[in-house]
Amino acid sequence: MTDTNNYDIVLVVTGTVVVLLMALFSVSFIFYYHRRQRESTREKQAMQADFERELLQTQLETQNHTLLQVAEELHDNVGQLLTVAVMRLNQLEDEVEGETAQQSVQQTREVIDTIIADVRSLAKTLDHNTVRRFGFLPSLTLELERIQRVGRVQTQLQTTGEPFSLGEQAETVLLRIAQESLNNAMKHAHASMLIVLVDYQPDSFTLTVSDNGDGFRVDEVNARLIDRAGSGLSNLQRRAKLLHGACAIESRPDAGTRVCVTLPRNSVN
Template identity: 55%
Template sequence: MQALTGEIEIVSIATIFLLFITGAPIAFFMMHQRQYLRYLQDKEQIKNLYQRELLQSQLEIQNQTLQQVGSDLHDNVGQLLTVVVMRLNELEDEIMEPARQEGVQQTRELVRTVISDVRALSKTLDHDTVRRFGLLPSLTLELERIQRTKRILAELTTIGEPYSLGEQTEMVLLRMTQESLNNALKHAQARNLHVLTDFKSDSFALTISDDGRGFSVTEATTRQLEASGAGLSNLYRRAGLLGGTCVIHSTPGAGTRVEIRIPYPQIKQG
């Protein structure tokens, strides 16, 4: 009986030893795998944080530059154009021929239109405009400036009850809209521009669309560095900065639609 008990103990010890020998490497591998996955996650978080901080710095520099440009337009160019109007008023009084007076009047009205456009442009470039009035009035001002060219119909549609997205978020969205509108004006040969803001309970969506000639998104995003612009990549990266997404739909001859979506948690933090 004692011999049988001894054999059982030996078998038990051997079994435990074998389990330890075979299980230890597995446990070590699993622990190493968890540590490696944690390392990859930490590395990805650091990378994302670096990219967000880099984009944040770029945005701040851009805002400062645009604000300075807007200030110069308002203070310098605007004042010079005002002087031109005053000189045209004097010139009109000096000219006796009705035909020439009419030409002076037309020129004066044209200069006044330019003054109005310069003032509107300086406001849309100014960071304080968004801070003081919010996203929707800033978008309205931008579209009114385009509308005054009388070459393109530009309109804004709002769905849902508007709420604040946060000053920083609204500034990024305004710059993304300006980038998209600028692309449409320069390249699309569009006749109609439409900006849609959709205030949902769980997300905010901003859509910029045009009826221009369109382009191949795949071809544009796979160009060599020297042949590609920064417009599309800026849109993608800035949407990522907001914790959202940017999707561009376009095909040659069928216009372009830029869809930007931000989930509600990011909105609250904005």
């Protein structure tokens, strides 16, 4: 009888141990399965992010190459033609008589001189080598001075903090972001005032482009169908993401637009 009881106890204990082991195995398997799922999801997200970053990098390299060709064309061909025009005007000034004609020639020459200066400035801001040679702030200043010379829009550059290098690639991308934001403000918002703020902090960098233009509803623009949607806002955000940063766009009808790009300093060097 005692042997039978002991046998039953052994069976119960053994069965309990087996059930516990099976339960433990099941729980461990479930945890392992979910962990592998999370890891797989993270790997896929990382692969997608890397793919998007490489794709955007390729697009930027193509854009820089195209802009460099345009800059060279402006400098070598358009600039030379304008210089020839000035030389011809100089000759014409010696040939024409009368104060009115002389004044007309002089005024035309001044206009062409202004165009030559604008073409040279534009060629420099399109050339990413300008950023390499002079840095972000001088290149941005050159762009704002070029816009200011047109006379339709006032510009203002404000700098806070102690400037530091962000690296050639990051500064080139940031200059393109600033250029696109400024161009959007002039082309679509009909702004008369553009304010650019560059803020250098020990652990971050912030670029803010503000205008006093028409403004718009950001949610409405983001919700547009593909046939009416532009790529301007998404381009700004994707470029900021390339630098491991973020781009916030704030705007309201009749209240202007504010584009703010923030980067952690350590991620861009």
